[in-house]
Amino acid sequence: xxxxxxxxxxxxxxxxxxxxxxxxxxxxxxxxxxxxxxxxxxxxxxxxxxxxxxxxxxxxxxxxxxxxxxxxxxxxxxxxxxxxxxxxxxxxxxxxxxxxxxxxxxxxxxxxxxxxxxxxxxxxxxxxxxxxxxxxxxxxxxxxxxxxxxxxxxxxxxxxxxxxxxxxxxxxxxxxxxxxxxxxxxxxxxxxxxxxxxxxxxxxxxxxxxxxxxxxxxxxxxxxxxxxxxxxxxxxxxxxxxxxxxxxxxxxxxxxxxxxxxxxxxxxx
Numbered sequence: 001x002x003x004x005x006x007x008x009x010x011x012x013x014x015x016x017x018x019x020x021x022x023x024x025x026x027x028x029x030x031x032x033x034x035x036x037x038x039x040x041x042x043x044x045x046x047x048x049x050x051x052x053x054x055x056x057x058x059x060x061x062x063x064x065x066x067x068x069x070x071x072x073x074x075x076x077x078x079x080x081x082x083x084x085x086x087x088x089x090x091x092x093x094x095x096x097x098x099x100x101x102x103x104x105x106x107x108x109x110x111x112x113x114x115x116x117x118x119x120x121x122x123x124x125x126x127x128x129x130x131x132x133x134x135x136x137x138x139x140x141x142x143x144x145x146x147x148x149x150x151x152x153x154x155x156x157x158x159x160x161x162x163x164x165x166x167x168x169x170x171x172x173x174x175x176x177x178x179x180x181x182x183x184x185x186x187x188x189x190x191x192x193x194x195x196x197x198x199x200x201x202x203x204x205x206x207x208x209x210x211x212x213x214x215x216x217x218x219x220x221x222x223x224x225x226x227x228x229x230x231x232x233x234x235x236x237x238x239x240x241x242x243x244x245x246x247x248x249x250x251x252x253x254x255x256x257x258x259x260x261x262x263x264x265x266x267x268x269x
Contacts, residue, residue: 038063041094042074048089050136050167053107054080059095072096084111087137112136112167113190119167120196121188122203130212134169134187139213142189142199146206148227158225160198163218165190 041064048058056077073094074080084101101111109119134140142161148154168188187210191199202208 037066039066039069040064040075041069042077042080044089044091044093044095046091048085050085050088051108051112053082053084053111054095054100056081064094070094070096072098084108086112109167109188116192117190118193118196119188120191120199121186122199122208124185124187124208124210130210133212134166134210136166136168138166138169139215139217140164140166140189140210141213142202143209143211144202144206145209146202151227151229154228156225156227159223160202161191161195162220163213164195 040061042059043062044058045060046058048054052058059077059080061075061077073096079097080095080100083103084105084107085099086101087099089095089099105111113119130140141159142164143157144160145155145157148156166187167190168186170186189199199208
């Protein structure tokens, strides 16, 4: 009986050992699977303004689930070191290579421009600058208000540029006649050389205002402009004829009939 009990004990120990080994292997397999299902991703370690050059102090590497990692995401710090951000990056955001300027681009506003674009800065106030709602990357239309060339008593309002990208929106300090610096709101726009000429002329000839566009609206709509007289002519009603005025004559209608060599005009009632 004692021998039989010892056999049971040995069998129980063997079964327990096998169970422990199975559990250990299962845990190892699970850890290995979890490790294989993640990828290193470079993320911003602070809020980074557009035009800034990245460095190891501004970014860090994090392990993200493989299935949610973007194909264009940077995976090493070396890939983004000294690269310029073309859009604002927020803390914890994965850094995509498509959001960085080409290698060798210097930090600053030039790094935000396309190869064929220019930066043009205009002065605005709280009204013309859309009350401070502009931010880098926003899209705007540019309107101009100036005296009408046809009538000196009228003004013309016209959209002169559409779907223009905002590069920066902020304030500068300007010296005035009182010898005291005052803040001046400015907006820097990304334009083509021809659009820069239009803005340069418009800023000296009249008043410029901006309107904020939806980021999904890429449509360019031709406009004719509005003059001051529109507000008055649009409210005019056609004058009714007075009682003593003669009724308007109905224009006579006629047809020409040709019979052999003769022509005859017949009036219609």
